[in-house]
Amino acid sequence: xxxxxxxxxxxxxxxxxxxxxxxxxxxxxxxxxxxxxxxxxxxxxxxxxxxxxxxxxxxxxxxxxxxxxxxxxxxxxxxxxxxxxxxxxxxxxxxxxxxxxxxxxxxxxxxxxxxxxxxxxxxxxxxxxxxxxxxxxxxxxxxxxxxxxxxxxxxxxxxxxxxxxxxxxxxxxxxxxxxxxxxxxxxxxxxxxxxxxxxxxxxxxxxxxxxxxxxxxxxxxxxxxxxxxxxxxxxxxxxxxxxxxxxxxxxxxxxxxxxxxxxxxxxxxxxxxxxxxxxxxxxxxxxxxxxxxxxxxxxxxxxxxxxxxxxx
Numbered sequence: 001x002x003x004x005x006x007x008x009x010x011x012x013x014x015x016x017x018x019x020x021x022x023x024x025x026x027x028x029x030x031x032x033x034x035x036x037x038x039x040x041x042x043x044x045x046x047x048x049x050x051x052x053x054x055x056x057x058x059x060x061x062x063x064x065x066x067x068x069x070x071x072x073x074x075x076x077x078x079x080x081x082x083x084x085x086x087x088x089x090x091x092x093x094x095x096x097x098x099x100x101x102x103x104x105x106x107x108x109x110x111x112x113x114x115x116x117x118x119x120x121x122x123x124x125x126x127x128x129x130x131x132x133x134x135x136x137x138x139x140x141x142x143x144x145x146x147x148x149x150x151x152x153x154x155x156x157x158x159x160x161x162x163x164x165x166x167x168x169x170x171x172x173x174x175x176x177x178x179x180x181x182x183x184x185x186x187x188x189x190x191x192x193x194x195x196x197x198x199x200x201x202x203x204x205x206x207x208x209x210x211x212x213x214x215x216x217x218x219x220x221x222x223x224x225x226x227x228x229x230x231x232x233x234x235x236x237x238x239x240x241x242x243x244x245x246x247x248x249x250x251x252x253x254x255x256x257x258x259x260x261x262x263x264x265x266x267x268x269x270x271x272x273x274x275x276x277x278x279x280x281x282x283x284x285x286x287x288x289x290x291x292x293x294x295x296x297x298x299x300x301x302x303x304x305x306x307x308x309x310x311x312x
Contacts, residue, residue, distance in 0.1 A: 001177050001199040002030035003093055009061065009075050012042070015092055016085040021067070022075025028061055031089055035237055035255075036200040036219065042089070044082040083165050087175045090199070094177035097123045097141060110147065122158070128184070140196065146184035152212070154191040157182070161198045161218030161236060174198060176218065183207075189214065189230070205242070217254065229266070241276060251283075 010024035029040030034050075034057055037043045043059035045051055054062050055071055063077040063085060070076050079085045103109075103121045110129035115121070120138045127133070128147035137151050140158025151157070157180050164171040178197025182188070182204045189212035196202055197219040204210070207225040214228055217236030222228070224242040232246050235254035240246075244258050247266040252258070259276020269283030281288040282295075 001032060001090075001094060003028070006040075009077070012061070012089070013077060016063075016077070016079060016088050018063075018085060019067075019078040020076060021070045021078065022061075026061070026075045030199075031086070031093075032059070032199045033219065033237075034059075036197075042077070042086075044086040046082045083172065083174065087173075090175040090177040094142075099123055104141075116153075134190075140180075143180045143182070143196070145182040146186070146206070148185045149182055149188070150186075151188045152190040152192075155188055156193045157188075158196045159193060161195050163198060163218065163236070178202065178219065180204075183224075186210075192216075195236070211248075223260070244276075 007028040008024060009020050009022050009026035009028060012028050013020040027040060028042060031042040032038065034043055034054060037057050037059035039058055039060050041059045042061040042063055043054050043057055044063040045054035046065045051068065060073065061075045061077060063079055063082045065079055065082050067078055099122060102119065104123040104125065106123050107121045107125040109127045112130040113127055115133050116135045118136045119133050122139060122141035124141055125139050125143045127145045128149065130147055131145060131149045133151050134153040136154050138156045143158050160176040161174065163174040165174065176196050176198050178199050179201050180194055180196050181201045183206040185207045186204050188210045191212055192210055192214045194202060194216045195218045200219050202216065202219055203221045205222060205224045208222050210228045211230040213230050215233045216222065217234055219236050220234055220238045222240045223244060226240055226243065227245045229246060229248040231249040234252045237255045238252055239257040241258060241260040243261045245263045247264065249267045250264050252270040256270060257273040259274060261277050262274055263279040264270065264285060265279065265281040265288055268281050268285040271284045274280055274285065279288040280286060282291040
């Protein structure tokens with residue numbers, strides 16, 4: 001998430017009442033999670049296990065809960081609770097805007113686009129040309145939708161990320177300030193739910209086709225010309241490369257990459273990154289042919305045991 005205008009380290013420190021290490025006029029351009037940070041961004045870290053990863057990332061400002069040696073060319077914001085202060089910054093630069101109309105005045109809708117009854121379109125949404133939005137679709141603030149996109153009834157675009165910190169008094173939510181970007185010629189089925197990024201974008205690339213009742217988590221990227229069948233659940237920060245096929249009831253854990261033109265068969269569970277150009281099956285998902293042979297061998301076990309008993 002980029003700020004509307006560049007800030008200084010001193011200005012950010014004042015907003016969250018934090019100490020800082022670095023020049024007061026050190027430029028701060030935005031804020032992002034570790035997997036999408038760029039130069040000029042703030043990243044937060046609150047566990048020693050991830051200090052090095054944050055300090056060595058592309059981020060040039062690190063919001064951290066301990067005073068450490070500051071790498072050259074970077075700045076630190078010292079906070080007793082980086083998670084809390086990251087939320088403060090999100091709420092300051094991307095505050096919630098209420099809407100009392102079905103289509104917000106700031107929404108932009110392209111020529112030839114059809115909006116069916118009972119659709120909600122939030123603030124600063126951009127919808128391209130010749131789209132068809134069916135009844136009871138909800139499109140939250142800041143979503144960007146390209147040309148020739150079809151969205152079927154009951155789908156929700158832009159709900160918050162499922163991202164919480166476990167505290168002694170309960171779960172503390174990480175505030176979502178990101179977007180959803182739907183590129184051209186995408187079809188989205190009925191009753192799908194696609195969560196916006198925490199600070200970046202959840203992206204569905206050109207030509208992808210989604211069946212009904214699919215869940216896509218925050219900051220995930222779905223590549224071009226992917227086919228995703230119903231009841232598939234994809235966790236946050238996942239990368240699905242181009243022309244991947246996911247059949248029904250596939251479940252994918254967070255932070256993995258599915259390579260180009262991979263096929264994952266129905267009811268498979270993906271717990272690690274998978275190479276492209278292959279077909280996978282099972283939970284955990286493995287190459288389908290090897291998995292089928294393994295299952296066939298397991299079915300022989302009772303027969304082999306019985307044979308062993310007779311011969312012993």
